[in-house]
Amino acid sequence: MTVATLTPKDMAKKAFAAMSMLSAPPAECMRAVTLGDSSKFEAAAGFPAKIVTGKDGEAFCKKRNPKNPPNACYDWSTKKLYVRFDPAKMDGGGAATFVHELIHACEQHSNSYPTPIIDAITALLPNNTPERAMLERNATYFDRALNQLKALPAYEKPLPAGADIFDTTRRILDIIAAFQAYDLAEQGFLIDKAPPYPPNHKDLKDFLGIDIAFERVLQHYATGAAGERLAILAGHWKEIAPIAPALEGLYEKTERAYMKTVDAWLAAQGPGLSAAEKKEHRNAKEEEAILAAAAQVAEYLEMVIGPEAAKLYPGGQLPRKPGF
Secondary structure, eight states, X not given: OOOOOOOHHHHHHHHHHHHHXXXXXXXXXXXXXXXXXXHHHHHHTTSXXXXXXXXXXXXXXXXXXXXXOOSEEEETTTTEEEEOSOGGGOOHHHHHHHHHHHHHHHHHHTTOSOHHHHHHHHTTOOSSSHXXXXXXXXXXXXXXXXXXXXXXXXXXXXXOTTOOHHHHHHHHHHHHHHHHHHHHHHHOBOXXXXXXXXXXXXXXXXXXXXXXXXXXXXXXXXXXXXXXXXXXXXXXHHHHGGGXXXXXXXXHHHHHHHHHHHHHHHHHTGGGSOHHHHHHHHHXXXXXXXXXXXXXXXXXXXXXXXXXXXXGSGGGOOOOOOOO
């Protein structure tokens, strides 16, 4: 593999440029956060003892994880940062991986972790250890938060003309799922048999100028900058968060239960309805099932956030369960 020869400073510049492109054109969620500071990126690129690219970089990453080699990895024992891809062609994905490993280099350079932790990490302990959870508190948080920041712009766009109650409910559930994922990232890196270690936002800001706390996004959305629906969901997130894990399942469960009732009714008709009539009736009832499921979600939202739940829907009207 032939790769360009770049200085660490040049690689940092490319990483910063690629990260900056993620917010161009700027989405409202990106206006609320800072993905880095160019001068801090360049300074941090000098912390690894060496940045290894080309065949040696690829070989080390494959050795670290033969089945699913990472695009980059940091070796705590040698303080070397290994990169598989050509740094001259660094895109957003490559930059994110590079920054993840650069965070680790910053942590070691700043003595963020005591020697026993570093010793445990260099021994390549299994992932389900407290040491591993502590190690990934900042770098993996960066990955998870960035994933949601890249997903949220799609939900800032208005629904297309003619969107129905299913489209609206799907949009509400998708926003809630993205908020929940972002919120879980804030709570800490969770793995088996290890306590959660929340990110250290001060470190991320001091190291690389990264300030992507979920609270910043919520506060910005709550101003109405990305529309009323996001403003309501962000402004009431503390009330919605406890029921968020159940809402998607509630929608699917309600839809299945409704159709089960329909099927039971059809079966009870016996020969009074032909197969074609039963199929036509069932197809018609599927739309009602979707409305019933949407109404169930709306009912839960109304319970926790009150009358403002109606503003999430077209015409400010909550969907209501159809009569059988």
